[in-house]
Amino acid sequence: MSVIRNILNSRSSKGGNFFIAMQKILGFKPKNITHYEKAFTHRSLNQKDKLGNAVNFERLEFLGDAMLSAVIAGYLFKTVPGGNEGYLTKMRSKIVSRKHLNELGKDLNLISFVQTNIPKDQFGVNIHGNLFEALVGAIYWDRGYKYCKRFIYERVINPYVDIEQLEGKVISYKSLLIEWCQKKKKSFNFEVYEDTGNDEVKHFAVKLRIDDRVVAKARATSKKKAEEKASKRAYYALQTHIENE
Amino acid sequence: MSVIRNILNSRSSKGGNFFIAMQKILGFKPKNITHYEKAFTHRSLNQKDKLGNAVNFERLEFLGDAMLSAVIAGYLFKTVPGGNEGYLTKMRSKIVSRKHLNELGKDLNLISFVQTNIPKDQFGVNIHGNLFEALVGAIYWDRGYKYCKRFIYERVINPYVDIEQLEGKVISYKSLLIEWCQKKKKSFNFEVYEDTGNDEVKHFAVKLRIDDRVVAKARATSKKKAEEKASKRAYYALQTHIENE
Structure with missing residues (x-):
């Protein structure tokens, strides 16, 4: 445990590798780097906080999932004024599909940051999407909705969301x-x-x-x-x- | 149609009844009152915008639902540090249950603002919750996440959310x-x-x-x-x- 702590401490200081890598991915300086560490802490480490609460990225996944849904909802509401409730719901589930989130996490190579006690090749394919959600959760926790929204626009909406393609007008x-x-x-x-x-x-x-x-x-x-x-x-x-x- | 427009115009001006009623419910001055009008426009009116897109509160329900989920997720994440992902998800669905949203809409008497071509007593019981969601959507559209969050804290979380009661430790x-x-x-x-x-x-x-x-x-x-x-x-x-x- 203390070895892991030490590794985290050294890699997370302002000049540390983890801090710099996060800053590159996020496009801004993290305020509280420990929030991001949690986004990459696997349950297999059995980390606990002072009160005995489990520390791992699963709670952050819940938070990030909610923020992704909200930001994408806002985007679709504005961008597709002619879409009714059912249409907007369908489009959103395409954008935040497990498959798409896995691609996003993979592209950022988020798995390279994971702290775990089990070999990384034993994680299922959804680890990539789960880490992406947890990262979004950590951004909300660290900097609030505005930064979270900006990150989702930069990393999800601007590069990948093409309404025509999503509508199936052009498949490939x-x-x-x-x-x-x-x-x-x-x-x-x-x-x-x-x-x-x-x-x-x-x-x-x-x-x-x-x-x-x-x-x-x-x-x-x-x-x-x-x-x-x-x-x-x-x-x-x-x-x-x-x-x- | 023009009669309805005129009614809306007169009731929605800054000194109008609708504007004042909204301000009381929201706790702040609406910037763009037409967003709130849409939150109370039933599909039976068959309203369309200049581009021919249907105007009614259903799209705002989608937006409001997403914002409620996000704000409640953020609240639970902070308030219950010991709750895992499954617990947080369960608690959230209790807070934003159809039943609870209907109570919230009913308490604010939102149905009194609805513009409709069918008699109000023909709406199902879920009209109250749907209007509440649409109102939250309109707040996001008008003033962004911060005001939306504040409204949800004032109207949902502070007065009604009691974690112990939700956990079933105390039912009643x-x-x-x-x-x-x-x-x-x-x-x-x-x-x-x-x-x-x-x-x-x-x-x-x-x-x-x-x-x-x-x-x-x-x-x-x-x-x-x-x-x-x-x-x-x-x-x-x-x-x-x-x-x-």
Whole structure:
């Protein structure tokens, strides 16, 4: 226990690695870094506070989940004035789906910060989303709703939420493009390579070739996203061709 | 339609009845009174905005529900440091239960503000809770999270949320007291009378007599609550007797 405490203490001081890593992810300086430590404390450590209450990230998940729901509700209410209650509810559950939260947590590599007594490869796939929720909870606890909202806009809404795509009007640009290439007997190829550069988070770049000509490039935090982004760009570049034929 | 518009216009101006009534309920001046009008516009009016989007309180219910969940989550997270995720979730659903929201809406007599084309007695019982949620949504829309949170503390948490009672440790002080009176062969009597005074909302006062002696008085927005409040006071006053026997 005291060893773990010491590790946390050294890594969490203002110049410590954990503090700096959090600041990069959050986009602001944490006020109370211990709130964020809790967001990465697994129950297997059996940590307790002075009063004997269990300390781990599960309570913060509850808080973060509520804040995500509220911020996304506010966003949808404003952005889709024509959507009724049922529509807004459905759109929200797509945005905060387990699958999407897991992607968000994975992209930020949150699992690298977890303090645990069990091997990390024994966590289920939902650990990524759970940590993302806990992080959002810690932000609310540390800095209140305004910062929490800003973080959710920066990390969830702005980069990933595309109402048209959520509505299922466009399921995947990649599949649209592949379909068109096959129909037109054109060859296509996605060349993906790691391109992290100075970023905190791993990045991938992709070149999309059609008939050996590069038609689009893109860069994102996962292979899948980079491919989708490149496909979307190619789709709009080729739109006249694709729609007329 | 234009008749309804005119009624709304006259009642919603800064000196209008609706504006004043809202201000009393909210505890602050509305910035944009039309947001609150929407919180009381029933779908039966078939109102549309300039773009043809339906205008009624259902979208605001969605928003208000999310804000209630978030504020109550934040409250429970802080207040019950020993509660795990499951406990916090359970407590929240008790606080924002349909039954409780209906009571809150009823106490504020929100139904009196509804603009509708169908008779109000044809609304189901949940109209009260739905209007309460819509009102919370309108507050968020008009003034943001801070005011929303303050309103929920003033109208929901401070007056009604008693963690011990929610946990089922004490189900009802009234039943505890009655049980004790019966066991001790004491007579008891609740004298209830309306006592609204200058309040916006109807109030009830109650005198609780045991063996013809007034042991507690209370005042609240419903008969049931006034009786419960008086019983709680009597219970604490008589506690030594009750617990020793």
